[in-house]
Amino acid sequence: MGVKALAIWSAGGLDKSRLESPLFALGLILIVLAYAAFGLAVTAGRDPWLRVVGLIAGIVIGTGLFLLVEGVVGALVPDSAGWVQEEAGLWVGSVLTVALVLAWFASRARREPGDVRTP
Secondary structure, X not given: OHHHHHHHHHHOOOOOXXXXXXXXXXXXXXXXXXXXXXXXXXOOOOOHHHHHHHHHHHHHHHHHHHHHHXXXXXXXXXXXXXXXXXXXXXXXXXXXXXXXXXXXXXXXXXXXXXXXXXX
C-alpha cells in the first residue's frame, strides 16, 4: 500500500509508474489471502466443511466490506486531491482490515488467556 503510493508519487501521478500495476496486483492478492486466513482463524477447531465455509465467507464478506469502505472514502475525498482520491479508499480499507483483525485476536486472547496453541 505504502510502496505503491510512493511509486505513484515519485512518477508524478496515476498510470505513470511501471511498478503501479504489479504492486496493485500484489496488494490485491495479499488482502484476499488475509480475508481467507481470517475466515480460517475464526473457524479454528471446527469441522473441515465449516472451515471451508469460513474461508469463503471471509473472502466474500471481507472483500465486500473493503469495497464499501473504498467507495465511501473515495466519495469523501475531494476531486482536488488528484490521485490521492483514488488511492485513499485502498489505504483506509487496508488499515481497517488490519485493525479489525488485530482487535478480534486481542478480544479472543482476553477471553481465553490459558488457551495457547502451538503449531
